[in-house]
Amino acid sequence: MRRTSFLQFIGIASARLLTVPSTPFEATDGTISLTTITSIIVDSRHSNTTDTTGQTLIPPTLLQFAETFASDLQSSLDQSTVSVIEGTSSAAGSIFLTLDDSTAYLDAAGRHTAEGYSLSVTSSGITIAGASPLGAWWGTRSLIQAAVLGDGTIKTGSATDAPGWATRGVMLDGGRHYYPPEFVIEICSYLSFFKQNTFQLHLSDNLLSAYLNNSEYELGLYAAFRLDSDDEAVAGLNRWKNESYTRSVFDNMQEKCAQRGVTILPEIETPGHSLVITQWKPELALSTDYTMLNISNPDTIPTVKTIWRTFLPWFYSKTVHIGADEYDSKLADDYNSFVREMDSFIQAESGFTKKMRIWGTFPPKDNYTNISTDVSIQHWEFFEDNPLFDYILNNYTVLNSDDAFYIVGKYSASYPQTPNATRIFHGDPSVPGGGPYAPNIFDINNATNNPPRGEPLVLGHLAAQWNDYGPNATTVTEAYYAWRDLLPALADKQWGGDLSQDEYLSIFETLHAAIPGQNLDRSIESCSSTIIKYDFGKAKDGKVPDLSGNGYDGHTDCAIDGAAAAIVLDGTCALHTPLGSKGRNYTLSFTVKPSDTDSATALPPLFTGPDSVLLAGADANVTLLSGGNLFALNYSFPVDTWTEAKLVGQGNQTFLHVREGEGDGQSGTGTEEWVSHEFLTTIGILGQSFVWKGIAVEAPLTKVGGETGGKGFVGLLKGLEVLDEVVGSS
């Protein structure tokens, strides 16, 4: 147990690199600047080697990881001249990537792990030796982080590092909220930078309601299945084709994530949380609760097998998840037979390349031997099971997803909206005052329920994020913001790290700004706080010069009203910018004058971007569209009148500040006072109470005006400005 012996060195400042996760490191006297590095030499003896011991069935080669690493050096450190070549030894000015099958790379249970690596830094060059290509990849993350924090320079010395546990990452409820493939891929990049290797994607689920046994009601309730196959066998199962993944899209998601060492672990939930299946085949529902399959119905298990037979070949993970969460406790025996039968089926159907996982719901108390220990169990709550006494002592492997780290999008009566920092940094109850959390800690309050750190049956830890209140409670990126600040701290603990909260806070934002392969903050490079400034009076030949100094010129096929310095939106023409979205915090200012026309579509887009659309028109409530959901104000821009408007993204809220009047649109000339409106959503379970909460929507910047299947916004718009800051209504 290397990590334990390493702990004895803590206190010697040079004994680790301050990275996330922390990296054990023995520094020597010296530094190297990464600007002296001109090549990555991939050991030609291993360039085509892949790691076959991990969870992915599509592991990248050492050479493929090297190529991603080279592009990361550019995006994280502006190091654009690094070439990737093959060779057999290190050389001055290079990073040598090789493999080292040393037995030094041990997990918390003292077993060899392919994810270990060593890092050797001298003043002339760097060598990263992985126990496998994946191990070498994690070594490149340590190197990039150390260089980012050292302003391009790192200390000389050496590290031997390995994760304590093999499964580290997150579970995201993609059943009750759709996440576009690009977003999933960006989250994988986020996880990977902090050495998390697993993204469990919950691919089917439904809303809850107070009317579970009312078939008519339940058959209309929101329920979704996110895989989209043309196979006749599942025709009718997916009724949200625009919010699901085709095979080629899902392939690409899995491949992109695998390229950064992250495995997508798919979950299709049955026999509970299965309304999407009973909506497809109502005869399979329990009459007492339409969200559950009636396992006694002779067609139920064959139907579930048909679904898995269709989708099993899509999955490049050695573990697949059948859900098996929260079923009717009176039917625990049926549940156990279901799990047994699905286990045999999935193993056989996959040619024994895949194993099955279930949530801990009913520990088969009297009859453990009925369920094979090939089935791994994901613990989440002590009211369902005791992971140590029910499973581990009966030889089942357990993945820790205890709800100490459950979060629920936007609102919940039971769970928080962000991970709890106290639990991350002080969640080990066996240490007085609370030691750092680790995957063997199922119970943050009672150490008797936790196996020792070296327990080999603990697979690791995944932090879960649920969408109990459905698709319109949150935007897509709000799922990211919920994890943004603290998930990396938990990643440190999942690996086995011991960063203190102060250490973490001292480096997190600097590291965050350098995470490659994503722009989840939707930030935009800008030479000042003004990102775009368009004065349409200066437009010429369809080009609208950007006066901000950034050169983000616009292009338009619309006419310009020179006297008003305004663009004339005729319902068809549009203004295009080179930008997409601007995330928190921003101000999008413009002055607008809709025309009184009934030929336009009822709610035309005024601003369109990849994450959102601002809709507005004559007598149409100003509305934001995000993630397929509409969030309307009880306000519309008056027709044939100029109104100054500021769409403001301020932290986790979005506002529209308006000032109506006949002024020229410049500050201080409007005739009315500024009035503020906030975009809100209503959240709740139907049949129970609802609460109102703010919604955080990115500024849509790609296009102004244009048509969408009909005539678009008609009117004038001027004074368009985008700021990288919040400017209030003054």
Ligand SMILES: *[C@@H]1O[C@H](CO)[C@@H](O)[C@H](O)[C@H]1NC(C)=O
């Ligand atoms: C690695 O694999 C590629 C493609 O499969 C092949 O072209 C190349 O020759 C291989 N290189 C080595 C060193 O085996």
Ligand SMILES: *[C@@H]1O[C@H](CO)[C@@H](O)[C@H](O)[C@H]1NC(C)=O
């Ligand atoms: C549905 O359940 C409620 C509460 O358990 C019960 O009062 C009602 O009779 C049930 N309705 C049907 C149609 O079974």
Ligand SMILES: *[C@@H]1O[C@H](CO)[C@@H](O)[C@H](O)[C@H]1NC(C)=O
């Ligand atoms: C489940 O299905 C069986 C067999 O079709 C049926 O007898 C039973 O009433 C069903 N149970 C419920 C609660 O729907």
Ligand SMILES: *[C@@H]1O[C@H](CO)[C@@H](O)[C@H](O)[C@H]1NC(C)=O
């Ligand atoms: C335990 O399993 C055996 C064999 O499947 C079965 O006959 C028995 O009824 C089960 N006992 C309980 C308590 O579930």
Ligand SMILES: *[C@@H]1O[C@H](CO)[C@@H](O)[C@H](O)[C@H]1NC(C)=O
């Ligand atoms: C667990 O496995 C060990 C080693 O194979 C065995 O000795 C023990 O009896 C098993 N325990 C149970 C409860 O099956």
Ligand SMILES: *[C@@H]1O[C@H](CO)[C@@H](O)[C@H](O)[C@H]1NC(C)=O
């Ligand atoms: C919004 O952020 C504030 C602090 O920045 C926080 O107190 C509040 O709980 C957040 N609201 C939601 C709905 O997440």
Ligand SMILES: *[C@@H]1O[C@H](CO)[C@@H](O)[C@H](O)[C@H]1NC(C)=O
């Ligand atoms: C965070 O966790 C600690 C320890 O379990 C608990 O005392 C505290 O109430 C939690 N904080 C929040 C905001 O839930």
Ligand SMILES: *[C@@H]1O[C@H](CO)[C@@H](O)[C@H](O)[C@H]1NC(C)=O
């Ligand atoms: C701690 O856990 C043990 C084992 O489950 C249990 O017997 C004991 O009652 C628990 N203690 C408290 C204070 O809950």
Ligand SMILES: *[C@@H]1O[C@H](CO)[C@@H](O)[C@H](O)[C@H]1NC(C)=O
């Ligand atoms: C998918 O289509 C439905 C029905 O037309 C629509 O309500 C929803 O907004 C669409 N979703 C997205 C992400 O565009």
Ligand SMILES: *[C@@H]1O[C@H](CO)[C@@H](O)[C@H](O)[C@H]1NC(C)=O
């Ligand atoms: C605008 O919103 C209000 C409040 O939600 C609603 O009552 C009104 O009907 C809406 N107006 C239009 C034109 O949609």
Ligand SMILES: *[C@@H]1O[C@H](CO)[C@@H](O)[C@H](O)[C@H]1NC(C)=O
């Ligand atoms: C946005 O502003 C909020 C306060 O409204 C602040 O807490 C947050 O850190 C800011 N976010 C960014 C990315 O600047």
Ligand SMILES: *[C@@H]1O[C@H](CO)[C@@H](O)[C@H](O)[C@H]1NC(C)=O
């Ligand atoms: C969100 O969906 C719920 C149904 O789950 C609905 O009652 C509510 O009005 C919706 N909120 C908005 C803002 O559309």
